[in-house]
Amino acid sequence: MDLVRDVLDKQVIDREQVKIGKVDGLVAELRPGKPPRIVAIELGSIALARRLGARPGRWMAGLSARLGGKRHSEPHRIAWNKVRDIGIDIEVDIDVRETAIFCWQNWLRDHVVSRIPGAG
Numbered sequence: 001m002d003l004v005r006d007v008l009d010k011q012v013i014d015r016e017q018v019k020i021g022k023v024d025g026l027v028a029e030l031r032p033g034k035p036p037r038i039v040a041i042e043l044g045s046i047a048l049a050r051r052l053g054a055r056p057g058r059w060m061a062g063l064s065a066r067l068g069g070k071r072h073s074e075p076h077r078i079a080w081n082k083v084r085d086i087g088i089d090i091e092v093d094i095d096v097r098e099t100a101i102f103c104w105q106n107w108l109r110d111h112v113v114s115r116i117p118g119a120g
Contacts, residue, residue: 003038011089012043012078014096021101023090024048025075040077041090043101047075068103076101 003026012020025042046064050057065073076099078092085091096102113119 006086007041007090010086012041013089013091014094015084015092016095018096020092020096021076025050027077038080040079041083042075042077044075046073050075071100072103 007023007026010023012023014020021043023041024044025047026038027040027042028036029039030036046057046060049060061073078094082092082094083090084093
């Protein structure tokens with residue numbers, strides 16, 4: 001399997017077919033004398049910024065931590081063992097309501113968009 005071609009930038013959907021986001025990064029475990037093993041996929045702006053380099057990744061992590069607290073200073077990770085199918089979309093065995101993936105979206109909806117006249 002070519003991970004870059006088959007996984008990176010594909011849409012991720014949860015067990016209820018809710019679109020979560022796109023795969024922005026892969027986490028590999030390096031093992032002495034053995035090939036690397038994929039342990040998680042990453043989603044979010046921090047993982048995406050890291051693809052541009054270490055400096056943009058640190059900048060985005062710092063901005064996210066400043067705006068949302070320390071718990072937002074890392075990208076969202078989904079364990080590789082939760083990946084159920086790799087096809088047109090990446091299907092994962094999680095319930096998005098049990099994660100913090102949509103925290104920013106929910107905050108923006110509640111505090112910014114809802115105050116725009118005609119947005120309700």
